[in-house]
Amino acid sequence: MKIESVPFFRMKFTRSEIDAVTRTIKSGWLTTGNISHQLEDKFCRYVEARYGAAVGSCTAGLHLALKVLGLSRGDEVITTPYTFVASTEAILHCGARPVFADIDPVTLNIDPNRIEEKITPRTRAVVPVHIAGLPCRMEIITRLARKHKLLIVNDSAHAIGAEFKGKKIGAYGDLSSFSFYATKNLTTAEGGIVTTNSRKLADEIRVLSLHGMDKKAWKRYLDQGSWYYEVVSLGYKYNLADMNAALGLAMLDRLDILQQKRERIASWYDQALVKFDEIELPARERDSKHAWHLYIIKLNLDKLKIGRDQFIRELTESGVGTSVHFIPLFLQPFYKGKYGLSQKKFPIAMSAFERVISLPFYPDLRKAEVKFVADAISKIISKHRKI
Ligand SMILES: Cc1ncc(COP(=O)(O)O)c(C=O)c1O
Structure with missing residues (x-):
């Protein structure tokens, strides 16, 4: 199908x-x-x-x-x-x-x-x-x-x-x-x-x-x-x-089986996306076991002519659902106002926020669906890559 x-x-x-x-x-x-x-x-x-x-x-x-x-x-x-x-x-x-x-x-x-x-x-x-x-x-x-x-x-x-x-x-x-x-x-x-x-x-x-x-x-x-x-x-x-x-x-x-599936899907994504210099894959650490709740990629914006929001818009047009984790608290009106927080004090969180996209990720995601997402990403990169 x-x-x-x-x-x-x-x-x-x-x-x-x-x-x-x-x-x-x-x-x-x-x-x-x-x-x-x-x-x-x-x-x-x-x-x-x-x-x-x-x-x-x-x-x-x-x-x-x-x-x-x-x-x-x-x-x-x-x-x-x-x-x-x-x-x-x-x-x-x-x-x-x-x-x-x-x-x-x-x-x-x-x-x-x-x-x-x-x-x-x-x-x-x-x-x-x-x-x-x-x-x-x-x-x-x-x-x-x-x-x-x-x-x-x-x-x-x-x-x-x-x-x-x-x-x-x-x-x-x-x-x-x-x-x-x-x-x-x-x-x-x-x-x-x-x-x-x-x-x-x-x-x-x-x-x-x-x-x-x-x-x-x-x-x-x-x-x-x-x-x-x-x-x-x-x-x-x-x-x-x-x-x-x-x-x-x-x-x-x-739960153990579901966790194994999450791990497998993360490696399918890794394999499909590792070839793109325009993307940074989620971190893995040797002494940790990742729970793989989310699969968050970061765009290397210096290699692209578009920003994260446009990237998401084009993924949506291709039929790929996404989200952003997270909008940092210093950008939220309540916290900004209450504590006078400024993004300048958190340059790393700010820069991460501008680059992140959470991809579809759940235990019954099929390999063909991961390929569909990766193909959509590939097309957007080809269209907007800086040469
Ligand atoms: C990092 C983090 N902490 C806490 C929560 C709150 O969880 P709950 O909805 O069970 O209160 C969430 C919810 O998504 C979360 O992402």
Whole structure:
């Protein structure tokens, strides 16, 4: 069949995943319960963390992670400007102040060597974001955190399956928040989980995620449950429903296979695009396992007569869906206004933003579709290459 177009995102679920959701609906128990707790246990084993608290989103998880570490007004948290707004929202919702360090031009992750210059007596934590699923240099970040007594909360939204120096990303830092959003490597439609090796922190998050009610409160409508509960802290409505968790729990059974497919598709793209001097391929690092959430190419603009936006327009005209990850926070009106941020302070993030295109990337992308995308790219390059 002739390929006419390739969407940016597409996801197919198996019969057993659909059945798992249906079973949960039929069980009559829709919201937080045994299924979300099973997902917590199974996911923790997958990312090599001891405890996990399922939440309504990675954003909610980041908020609670920073909250249980005691982040509050007057504290500073170092993070990257090259991320989705969620990473920074969580810092602000705690009353703390985000402090941005520019990124590494190749990996697109926070440049670990720029973190130290941002540390002040008010700095309490670092939020590394593992962009596209490529782990940050955790050995440097961990060393800095020890030296300056800083906490580490990983924004692991893209990092399901990622490993750094042989350890899963969930094994690093104080807490990690993963996303189960619809497009993520593992999904519950909307959802997330905070993982940690501290039982106390995981328990606190679980309590905060359900109105600050004590640990057993979710059972109050079960036959063996009790109507009585106690509110022990000022909480939030950040829990993950079983109806959602059922999808993620079933999908975990084939997560390794899905990850292998992502790896294979990344290498198909690499092979198809490596010949173009006009394109820089996504970074790979020898001591890391990439989670391949996104496949982000960078245009070498000095070799092209058009910019990234025109390149995207022409890809769209050819039937190729794309996206841009990310519009740096210093370009967002709210952050620009609130912190007087200027792109001049983040030249590397700015230059990366002008060059990046995220290509269609999902486990059931076929080789012929990768070829379709590569052919479209090839035609645009031939038309606009500087000679
Ligand atoms: C880097 C990053 N952090 C956090 C999030 C937030 O995830 P969620 O939608 O689960 O809150 C996203 C969402 O795409 C993201 O890309």
